Amino acid sequence: xxxxxxxxxxxxxxxxxxxxxxxxxxxxxxxxxxxxxxxxxxxxxxxxxxxxxxxxxxxxxxxxxxxxxxxxxxxxxxxxxxxxxxxxxxxxxxxxxxxxxxxxxxxxxxxx
Amino acid sequence: xxxxxxxxxxxxxxxxxxxxxxxxxxxxxxxxxxxxxxxxxxxxxxxxxxxxxxxxxxxxxxxxxxxxxxxxxxxxxxxxxxxxxxxxxxxxxxxxxxxxxxxxxxxxxxxxxxxxxxxxxxxxxxxxxxxxxxxxxxxxxxxxxxxxxxxxxxxxxxxxxxxxxxxxxxxxxxxxxxxxxxxxxxxxxxxxxxxxxxxxxxxxxxxxxxxxxxxxxxxxxxxxxxxxxxxxxxxxxxxxxxxxxxxxxxxxxxxxxxxxxxxxxxxxxxxxxxxxxxxxxxxxxxxxxxxxxxxxxxxxxxxxxxxxxxxxxxxxxxxxxxxxxxxxxxxxxxxxxxxxxxxxxxxxxxxxxxxxxxxxxxxxxxxxxxxxxxxxxxxxxxxxxxxxxxxxxxxxxxxxxxxxxxxxxxxxxxxxxxxxxxxxxxxxxxxxxxxxxxxxxxxxxxxxxxxxxxxxxxxxxxxxxxxxxxxxxxxxxxxxx
Numbered sequence: 001x002x003x004x005x006x007x008x009x010x011x012x013x014x015x016x017x018x019x020x021x022x023x024x025x026x027x028x029x030x031x032x033x034x035x036x037x038x039x040x041x042x043x044x045x046x047x048x049x050x051x052x053x054x055x056x057x058x059x060x061x062x063x064x065x066x067x068x069x070x071x072x073x074x075x076x077x078x079x080x081x082x083x084x085x086x087x088x089x090x091x092x093x094x095x096x097x098x099x100x101x102x103x104x105x106x107x108x109x110x111x112x
Numbered sequence: 113x114x115x116x117x118x119x120x121x122x123x124x125x126x127x128x129x130x131x132x133x134x135x136x137x138x139x140x141x142x143x144x145x146x147x148x149x150x151x152x153x154x155x156x157x158x159x160x161x162x163x164x165x166x167x168x169x170x171x172x173x174x175x176x177x178x179x180x181x182x183x184x185x186x187x188x189x190x191x192x193x194x195x196x197x198x199x200x201x202x203x204x205x206x207x208x209x210x211x212x213x214x215x216x217x218x219x220x221x222x223x224x225x226x227x228x229x230x231x232x233x234x235x236x237x238x239x240x241x242x243x244x245x246x247x248x249x250x251x252x253x254x255x256x257x258x259x260x261x262x263x264x265x266x267x268x269x270x271x272x273x274x275x276x277x278x279x280x281x282x283x284x285x286x287x288x289x290x291x292x293x294x295x296x297x298x299x300x301x302x303x304x305x306x307x308x309x310x311x312x313x314x315x316x317x318x319x320x321x322x323x324x325x326x327x328x329x330x331x332x333x334x335x336x337x338x339x340x341x342x343x344x345x346x347x348x349x350x351x352x353x354x355x356x357x358x359x360x361x362x363x364x365x366x367x368x369x370x371x372x373x374x375x376x377x378x379x380x381x382x383x384x385x386x387x388x389x390x391x392x393x394x395x396x397x398x399x400x401x402x403x404x405x406x407x408x409x410x411x412x413x414x415x416x417x418x419x420x421x422x423x424x425x426x427x428x429x430x431x432x433x434x435x436x437x438x439x440x441x442x443x444x445x446x447x448x449x450x451x452x453x454x455x456x457x458x459x460x461x462x463x464x465x466x467x468x469x470x471x472x473x474x475x476x477x478x479x480x481x482x483x484x485x486x487x488x489x490x491x492x493x494x495x496x497x498x499x500x501x502x503x504x505x506x507x508x509x510x511x512x513x514x515x516x517x518x519x520x521x522x523x524x525x526x527x528x529x530x531x532x533x534x535x536x537x538x539x540x541x542x543x544x545x546x547x548x549x550x551x552x553x554x555x556x557x558x559x560x561x562x563x564x565x566x567x568x569x570x571x572x573x574x575x576x577x578x579x580x581x582x583x584x585x586x587x588x589x590x591x592x593x
Contacts, residue, residue: 011196018192025185032177032587036170039592046449053588060584068184068577075126078135085139089146096154 024067031060119563134571138578145582148532152589155524162389164525165456167230167518169223173591176219177583183212184580187547187573194566199558202569206551209576213544220537227518227526233381233507234514235410238390241383243459246504249380251349255362258343258372261286261297263312263335265319281332282316282368284309289351292344297337304340345370377509382502386411386423387456397445403427406455414505415459423457430454460502529590536586539579546572 035056043049066072071079116122117129125132156163190205233241245251266281287295287307295307305311315335324330347362356363359374388406396402403424412420430453434444444450520527550569558565 009195014192014195018189021185021188021192025181028181028184029178032174032181035588036174036592046447050593053592057585057588061581064184064577064581064584068188068580069574077125077127077132081135081139085142088143092143092147092150093153096150099154100158 031056130571134574152528165452168591170591172219172223173587176216177587179212179216180580180583183209184577187576191569191573230518235511236513237410239409239411240387242385243381243383246380246382251379253347253377254375255345255372256375258370259339260371261337262369264367265316265333282366284312286364286368289345289347290343291346293341296340379507382504383459384502385458389455399445427454543576543579
């Protein structure tokens with residue numbers, strides 16, 4: 001799907017791909033069950049539950065991107081696009097963070 | 113004209129064009145949803161008031177996650193089938209994908225419907241009751257002995273693109289809320305008219321034709337009609353201007369005014385939760401002070417004192433559990449879970465350990481909390497097993513500061529919930545439409561160039577996986593945290 005090599009169009013390769021897709025789909029099903037289950041587990045604090053839940057979501061998202069969206073074998077140009085995207089998304093999250101701090105008026109450097 | 117590089121890779125990029133296009137598009141989509149996720153975090157960290165508790169059904173969200181994951185698998189299998197030149201297999205997998213999309217939207221509709229019929233009622237002191245209006249007892253404003261109806265007459269103003277922000281005056285809508293009495297009126301010139309859509313239109317048209325001394329049409333006029341018999345109205349509040357009624361008069365949104373006697377504006381609510389978190393400061397660190405501040409809450413006057421006793425027992429039990437787990441040193445008020453669990457208490461048998469017997473209490477204000485009796489066999493069994501019913505209460509409108517169903521009007525949580533899930537839902541619909549197009553009209557291209565068709569499906573599939581990706585984060589954020 002990602003490379004234009006002829007061996008990637010061979011029936012053997014495609015059959016293998018079909019099998020991998022089912023396996024990854026199964027893993028995603030199980031991971032979704034774990035995400036729900038982990039919310040009721042006593043991990044010490046609520047923050048730990050949230051962190052664990054988001055970690056599983058990130059793993060699931062990575063599997064979708066790498067296997068389903070074939071980023072695993074993708075060309076460098078796509079990675080360049082996505083690196084810019086990541087920078088901008090981080091920027092968007094920093095903007096929200098600026099709602100809670102005031103870097104212009106708070107004493108970032110102690111004068112004492 | 114032949115579009116180049118639809119199948120073969122461009123030499124400079126190493127990719128066929130549509131693939132670069134879809135990835136650029138997805139990059140912009142990531143930033144769109146990234147901005148909204150960032151807004152969600154902002155609202156979650158510093159909410160304007162108490163954050164709603166478990167208002168979404170995890171089961172539905174879980175099921176929808178599985179549906180989307182399965183559809184991601186099927187859309188890939190459809191692509192594999194095309195690559196293997198098995199067109200019939202492609203069609204089967206694509207039908208399954210589209211069915212999943214329809215299933216997802218159907219489940220989403222059920223969830224939305226539930227939210228539109230779930231209400232929160234903020235009382236004057238800040239305590240809050242949540243629940244449903246009982247069937248057949250939806251909130252309506254009742255006026256009886258209505259003898260005068262005043263119609264507002266305004267020239268028809270179509271406004272920009274036919275949309276006018278100003279209402280064009282009275283229409284026949286108010287007639288549909290007459291439940292008793294014949295809509296027979298005496299007009300100012302003494303004529304007796306039975307009003308319906310047609311006669312009302314004629315009456316308004318006649319009034320519009322009148323001109324002032326200078327020969328110009330009047331910008332606005334009124335027709336006062338006297339009812340020949342007393343009328344009774346039952347009006348949904350959405351048909352009136354917000355709070356535009358008093359003991360003797362009500363104004364409809366089309367400016368029609370009725371004059372009579374306010375019979376009732378009571379609300380009936382099947383309560384499933386009481387939320388007391390607005391009664392103390394969000395930064396309150398003393399559990400004793402917080403508990404003291406909720407003792408005289410308006411909700412107890414409405415629910416009855418027995419529910420207060422049960423709440424206090426619920427508080428003591430949760431506090432004991434917290435101390436057993438965390439020791440005496442940790443302040444329970446530093447735990448948002450503790451505050452939510454104690455001060456936003458569920459009022460049903462399954463969620464609260466105090467509902468095995470639902471009290472029937474009459475309070476000073478004459479409100480009554482009574483068990484909403486289950487009707488079917490299954491529910492009767494549940495009652496016998498430990499109490500099923502939510503308490504049903506009657507609330508006077510004067511006790512209500514604000515009320516809304518679970519829509520963006522209710523607060524920031526539902527604003528961001530509907531924005532995120534609504535936008536995601538639109539993506540599901542758009543993706544499903546594209547995939548349906550491939551399914552219905554793809555054969556011609558497949559016969560001409562199967563690899564080109566496979567590439568198209570790959571691009572559609574990439575978008576579909578992105579839709580799945582967004583939901584993977586939406587599900588835990590909105591349903592679980």
